[in-house]
Amino acid sequence: MTATPEKPLTxxxxxxxxxxDLLAYEQAGGYQAIRKVLQGGMTPQxxxxxxKDSNLRGRGGAxxxxxxxxxxxxxxxxxxxxxYLVVNADEMEPGTFKDRLLMERNPHQLIEGAIVAGFAxxxxxxxxxxxxxxxxxxxxxxxxxxxxxxxxxxxxxxLGSGYSLELHLHLSGGRYICGEETGLLNALEGKRxxxxxxxxxxxxxxxxxxxxVVNNVxxxxxxxxxxxxxxxxxxxxxxxxxxxxxxxxxxxKVKRPGLWELPMGTTVREILEEYAGGMRDGVKFRGLLPGGxxxxxxxxxxxxxxxxxxxxxxxxxxxxxxxxxxxxDHTCPVGMTWNLMRFFGRExxxxxxxxxxxxxxxxxxLQSMEEGRGTPGDLExxxxxxxxxxxxxxxxxxxxxxxxxxxxxxxxxxxxxxxxISEHRCPWR
Amino acid sequence: MLTTEEITxxxxxxxxxxxxxxxCIDALKIVQRRRGWVSDExxxxxxxxxxxxxxxxxxxxxxxxxIFRRPVGRHVIMVCDSVSCWIMGQxxxxxxxxERLGIEFGRTTSDxxxxxxxxxxxxxxxxxxxxxxxxxLHSDLNPQKIDTQLEKYK
Numbered sequence: 001m002t003a004t005p006e007k008p009l010t011x012x013x014x015x016x017x018x019x020x021d022l023l024a025y026e027q028a029g030g031y032q033a034i035r036k037v038l039q040g041g042m043t044p045q046x047x048x049x050x051x052k053d054s055n056l057r058g059r060g061g062a063x064x065x066x067x068x069x070x071x072x073x074x075x076x077x078x079x080x081x082x083x084y085l086v087v088n089a090d091e092m093e094p095g096t097f098k099d100r101l102l103m104e105r106n107p108h109q110l111i112e113g114a115i116v117a118g119f120a121x122x123x124x125x126x127x128x129x130x131x132x133x134x135x136x137x138x139x140x141x142x143x144x145x146x147x148x149x150x151x152x153x154x155x156x157x158x159l160g161s162g163y164s165l166e167l168h169l170h171l172s173g174g175r176y177i178c179g180e181e182t183g184l185l186n187a188l189e190g191k192r193x194x195x196x197x198x199x200x201x202x203x204x205x206x207x208x209x210x211x212x213v214v215n216n217v218x219x220x221x222x223x224x225x226x227x228x229x230x231x232x233x234x235x236x237x238x239x240x241x242x243x244x245x246x247x248x249x250x251x252x253k254v255k256r257p258g259l260w261e262l263p264m265g266t267t268v269r270e271i272l273e274e275y276a277g278g279m280r281d282g283v284k285f286r287g288l289l290p291g292g293x294x295x296x297x298x299x300x301x302x303x304x305x306x307x308x309x310x311x312x313x314x315x316x317x318x319x320x321x322x323x324x325x326x327x328x329d330h331t332c333p334v335g336m337t338w339n340l341m342r343f344f345g346r347e348x349x350x351x352x353x354x355x356x357x358x359x360x361x362x363x364x365x366l367q368s369m370e371e372g373r374g375t376p377g378d379l380e381x382x383x384x385x386x387x388x389x390x391x392x393x394x395x396x397x398x399x400x401x402x403x404x405x406x407x408x409x410x411x412x413x414x415x416x417x418x419x420x421i422s423e424h425r426c427p428w429r
Numbered sequence: 430m431l432t433t434e435e436i437t438x439x440x441x442x443x444x445x446x447x448x449x450x451x452x453c454i455d456a457l458k459i460v461q462r463r464r465g466w467v468s469d470e471x472x473x474x475x476x477x478x479x480x481x482x483x484x485x486x487x488x489x490x491x492x493x494x495x496i497f498r499r500p501v502g503r504h505v506i507m508v509c510d511s512v513s514c515w516i517m518g519q520x521x522x523x524x525x526x527x528e529r530l531g532i533e534f535g536r537t538t539s540d541x542x543x544x545x546x547x548x549x550x551x552x553x554x555x556x557x558x559x560x561x562x563x564x565x566l567h568s569d570l571n572p573q574k575i576d577t578q579l580e581k582y583k
Contacts, residue, residue, distance in 0.1 A: 082447075094511035094550035127445075132458075132495045133507070133551055135564040168445040173454045173493025176549050190451040192492040208447055251513040251554035258555045293512055323554070331516050339515045347549060349492075 006237055007261040008225040009218070009245060013105040019140045022147040025108040031153060033224035034115050038161035042227075044075070047120040051223065053231035055243040060088055060179075060216030061291060061320040063242075063309035066223075072203035073121045073211045082124035084212040085117055086188065087220060089130040089137070090172055090179040093292035094343060095325035098247040099217035101259055103130070103137035106221075107144035111167065113220030115153060116227055118165045121203075121213050126167045129184055132174045141169055176347035180396045181214040183349065194349045195396035218247055240265030242308040246319075250276035252326030253283050259323070265306040271324065272303065283328040287412055291320025293340050294401030297327075297408035316408070332428035333413035334420050337406060338366035344402040352394040358385045359402060370429075374421035383410060431474050435460055439478065450481050453489055457496050466497040494548065501544040502537045504582040508560040511550035517557035525572040529579075542582070 012020060012028040020028065037047055052067025073083060087110065091099040103110060110128075118126050130138055145167055148154045156164045175193055177183045182196035185207045206212020222244055226234045235243040242264045248271045249259040255277030262271070268290065272278065279285050287299045290307065295318045298305070302315040312319045327336055345359035362385045365378050386407040389399035410417060419427055431439070438459045443452040456475050461467050467475075467490055476486040490496050497505075508526065510519055523534075526545060530538050537544040553559035556568035560575075567578050 091552050092549050095513050095554050096550070097552040097554050100552040133548065133561060136566070166445075170445075170455070171458065172495075173458065173489075174495035174549075175493055187454070188446075188451065189448065190446075190453040190489065192489055208451075249555065251557060252516045257557075289512075325513055325516070325554070327516070336512060336516065339510075339512050343511055343549070 010261040033227035054234040059218035084207040085123040085126040087128040096321040113223040238264030249323030253328045265308045269303040289325040295320035296404040337409045354388045355399040369420040372425040507548035510547040513554035514558040
């Protein structure tokens with residue numbers, strides 16, 4: 001073994017679970033990145049190139065280059081203003097619990113990341129869009145924002161640099177689709193969170209029609225460390241070219257469910273077996289959703305794949321949020337798929353036909369199979385639905401995201417689906 | 430009629446947005462925090478205060494999980510029914526709550542003490558099953574633990 005891998009995102013967190021206050025964050029080296037940027041003469045372009053060079057990819061699940069996204073914002077005298085930065089803290093992807101840790105335990109790290117990002121895109125106003133159920137995070141972020149204003153890290157003329165940024169916390173009314181970035185923008189405007197047709201993309205036409213960058217919590221938490229230590233250092237933290245560290249997690253019937261900050265590209269097997277401790281006694285591994293319910297199932301033969309944005313598609317899946325949901329042999333794969341489709345159906349905004357019509361249809365078919373009323377032909381109907389939900393048929397990725405676990409469940413657990421139909425019952429009940 | 434305190438709180442939030450109607454979700458939540466839910470009358474008052482039509486505001490209010498357009502009990506129990514909790518025995522938890530409280534999802538106990546609702550993943554998957562009661566998260570649930578925890582909410 002080489003030296004202990006670095007864990008910039010979680011290293012300073014207190015073992016007692018309390019958040020780092022401003023002083024503790026500063027003592028741990030916090031708010032040095034904004035000094036380097038605002039007082040060290042870095043230009044917004046220099047910040048963007050540093051982040052681009054670090055190959056930081058969006059940790060909300062899509063994996064888009066953060067520096068690239070920032071560079072799409074129009075600059076210069078003729079650019080529309082104001083420009084907005086929105087922190088997507090609407091962590092509602094089932095099985096995902098990583099951003100909650102970052103916000104509850106080190107809220108200033110997120111705020112510093114937001115200030116650096118805000119400077120890079122010349123934002124005037126930033127919002128943290130937080131799901132309403134995260135009450136502890138809300139309390140801790142509010143306090144941290146107040147502390148940051150008091151120290152002139154936020155507000156007018158930050159640290160005498162001439163750069164000003166207002167940061168507000170918005171608590172969501174609660175709906176999964178708010179996590180979709182254009183749905184989120186509509187929610188922030190006080191509307192129903194129906195996703196918007198794209199293009200135009202938010203960096204050009206976003207919140208209130210103005211240029212807007214939407215970044216995930218974990219993404220922004222990486223930013224101060226990239227500024228402090230450089231793009232090459234960040235890239236070197238990962239085992240694969242995706243770079244950096246990643247908060248990986250596991251839930252389901254594993255021995256030690258939890259979260260771990262590990263080098264990007266750690267294999268699925270290492271996360272599952274070494275960190276999560278493997279399966280609980282008495283149950284066997286069947287498959288897993290790598291990063292939330294919108295990612296395709298993988299099975300035993302895929303476990304040695306590096307968990308990153310580049311490698312997971314090679315085995316027909318995606319890293320998503322990096323927090324895996326593990327299916328065991330005592331849990332019915334059809335029942336699990338029904339649970340997923342019920343979730344997607346309930347949380348769909350109800351705008352596009354494949355979504356509002358198809359998800360409910362799939363949900364009812366799966367329910368009937370679970371209740372012993374499945375009929376031959378059901379599997380073909382489900383497969384047909386996954387085709388209807390393909391990208392391009394809907395405004396957003398909700399229905400395509402539902403097609404991924406359903407399509408792969410039909411592929412890897414086909415025998416179990418067929419048994420439900422032929423035996424007229426759920427064999428697990 | 431909105432109270433002075435409600436108006437003050439709404440106006441403080443309204444200052445964060447360039448358009449007045451953007452504060453409507455905050456306004457609904459501010460009123461709900463004081464009154465428990467958003468009645469038709471409250472809805473009309475908020476709409477009038479923000480210069481919106483009641484219909485537009487209701488289309489927003491009914492979209493969001495955490496805004497209640499019907500009366501709820503003194504305490505709202507929201508049980509996670511997403512996949513990790515489901516794998517870890519959420520159905521058992523739900524049945525226990527149904528039996529103990531004598532109500533299904535979407536209902537309020539006859540003494541007005543609890544309303545029972547399902548909710549999307551609470552981000553507590555490593556300590557599943559989980560639920561919230563009002564603003565408090567409860568994790569690693571089992572029937573005994575639920576019984577003890579619910580005693581705190583009168």
